[in-house]
Amino acid sequence: MNRREFTSSRKLDHLRICLDENIETGTTGFEEIRLVHEALPDSDMDSLSLKTRFLGHDLGSPLFISAMTGGHPETKEVNAVLGEIAGELGLGIGVGSQRAAIENPDLADTFSIVREKAPNTFIVGNLGIVQLRDHGIEWAEQAVEMIDADALAIHLNFLQESIQPEGDHDAGGCQAALRELCGELKVPVIVKETGSGISYETGIRCYGAGAACIDIGGYGGSSWALIESHRSGSVAGREDLYLKGLGERFGEWGLPTAVSLYEVTRCGGPVIASGGLRSGIDVAKALVMGAGLTGMALPLLKPAFEGPDTLRETIRIIHQELRISMFLTGKSRISELPQARWYLTGKTREMIENLQGGERIGH
Numbered sequence: 160m161n162r163r164e165f166t167s168s169r170k171l172d173h174l175r176i177c178l179d180e181n182i183e184t185g186t187t188g189f190e191e192i193r194l195v196h197e198a199l200p201d202s203d204m205d206s207l208s209l210k211t212r213f214l215g216h217d218l219g220s221p222l223f224i225s226a227m228t229g230g231h232p233e234t235k236e237v238n239a240v241l242g243e244i245a246g247e248l249g250l251g252i253g254v255g256s257q258r259a260a261i262e263n264p265d266l267a268d269t270f271s272i273v274r275e276k277a278p279n280t281f282i283v284g285n286l287g288i289v290q291l292r293d294h295g296i297e298w299a300e301q302a303v304e305m306i307d308a309d310a311l312a313i314h315l316n317f318l319q320e321s322i323q324p325e326g327d328h329d330a331g332g333c334q335a336a337l338r339e340l341c342g343e344l345k346v347p348v349i350v351k352e353t354g355s356g357i358s359y360e361t362g363i364r365c366y367g368a369g370a371a372c373i374d375i376g377g378y379g380g381s382s383w384a385l386i387e388s389h390r391s392g393s394v395a396g397r398e399d400l401y402l403k404g405l406g407e408r409f410g411e412w413g414l415p416t417a418v419s420l421y422e423v424t425r426c427g428g429p430v431i432a433s434g435g436l437r438s439g440i441d442v443a444k445a446l447v448m449g450a451g452l453t454g455m456a457l458p459l460l461k462p463a464f465e466g467p468d469t470l471r472e473t474i475r476i477i478h479q480e481l482r483i484s485m486f487l488t489g490k491s492r493i494s495e496l497p498q499a500r501w502y503l504t505g506k507t508r509e510m511i512e513n514l515q516g517g518e519r520i521g522h
Contacts, residue, residue: 171231173511177381177460183348184410187379187435188417188507192444195500197489200305204486209478211493213451214310214347214372214429216281217248220478221446222492225374225433225454226285226312226351230259234268235255239276240463241473244470246277251452253283253312253318253351258290259303260447267305283349288315289327292336296343303346310372311344311353313337318413319353319383323390323401352376354383354434356414360515362426372429374454375417380435381457384409417448418510424449439480443488454515 160315176182207221224245228234245252254273255473260266262498274282282305284302291299291313302312341348350357350365351374357365362373388406414422423430432445442453455477462473485491488499503511 171233172235172390174228174231176386177457177463180386182381182385182389183457184380184382184385185413185435186415187377187441188415188510189379189436189441190231191505191507193418193502193504194447194484194488195502196487197268200486202486202489202491204482206506207482207485207491209481209493211452212213213251213281216251217249218281218452220250220481221450222442222474222477222481223431223433224250224450224456224459225456226253226283226314227456227460229255229257229270229273230266231269232266232510235272237460237463238269238328239272240308240467240470241459242273242276243280243467244463244474246280247275247471248474249280250474251281251283251455252277254285254394256285256287256307256314257305258287260305261286261290261298261301268347270306270386274439281309282286282306284311285351286311286313287338288322288333288337289312289330291340292332294520295336296340296522299340299344303344308346308504310349310371312349313340314353315376316353317355318409319387320357321398322384322387322402322409324387324402326387334364337365337370338368341371347371349374349431351431352419352434354378354381355412356416356434357423358414358419358421359422359425362423362428366426368427370428372431372451373423373426374431374433375416375419375423376454377432377434378411378413379416380433380437382410384412385406401468415507417444417507420445420448420450422514438475439482440484442477443483443496444485444501446493447488447501449497 211221286302348373350370356377384406429451431452432450445453462470
């Protein structure tokens with residue numbers, strides 16, 4: 160199997176593991192956030208608007224369909240469903256890592272189907288920072304052109320790389336590559352973590368490099384350490400069993416999503432909250448804390464495999480939960496949610512209070 164065939168096969172392995180195995184770990188911290196109830200809301204719940212604007216794009220709601228898949232012939236159909244519903248509802252959507260299709264252009268339609276199905280919505284391309292460093296802006300431009308992307312996510316996945324049998328352990332030169340890209344690419348650059356969260360310090364470095372947005376990808380949802388653990392354990396051999404154990408032990412590594420969100424919103428730039436969000440109530444809490452969009456992947460993946468009707472209904476329920484949360488905090492528009500009061504308890508509060516130069520929590 161050559162390199163490009165191997166990359167494509169690995170994408171299918173990851174997808175099957177996400178569908179068939181328990182790869183979620185920990186908690187996001189959102190369970191320890193309580194929004195203040197408005198007992199006398201002065202609004203009509205059924206007329207509340209979920210529309211929002213992000214990076215210059217008008218969207219049907221703040222729900223962002225996070226990067227999931229692509230890069231193997233069997234992934235085209237699910238991306239078609241995701242694209243169809245994103246286009247229908249006016250939702251932003253990200254595609255999975257486009258490396259496989261850059262290495263093998265025959266796979267480009269597994270990604271471009273999203274733009275075909277959603278010609279007018281906000282679509283985000285995806286490339287790993289290691290591939291950016293090694294191949295430069297040319298690969299980034301190919302990723303954007305492939306799907307006529309409105310922005311490009313550069314994903315940070317060094318926990319996964321550490322566990323992955325064929326992972327790249329060298330992060331040298333990545334920040335310089337990011338800075339160069341941000342200065343040259345024609346579309347905004349989003350820096351995206353993949354399940355371990357982003358700290359205040361890293362957020363400052365990313366915005367300082369020119370990133371237009373940070374997608375925090377916090378701990379509490381899908382764990383790429385566990386995904387790689389399952390993948391390593393499926394192949395007999397001493398080295399693979401060693402990596403399987405590493406994946407299991409590092410399954411609890413990272414900043415909980417709520418903590419990462421609290422830190423990165425203090426860096427001053429736009430933020431997408433992702434990592435373990437499971438309901439419209441989680442969406443509301445993330446927006447109250449300052450997120451501009453809220454990303455979900457795994458909760459939408461299985462419904463997408465069942466077809467557009469199931470995915471549409473899943474999103475309808477999330478939207479209704481968000482609408483009820485807005486109503487019960489007395490807010491009529493998405494832009495008003497950061498004004499809602501909230502309380503924080505438990506370990507999440509302890510972590511935030513331990514921030515150097517800690518600030519008052521809630522408002």
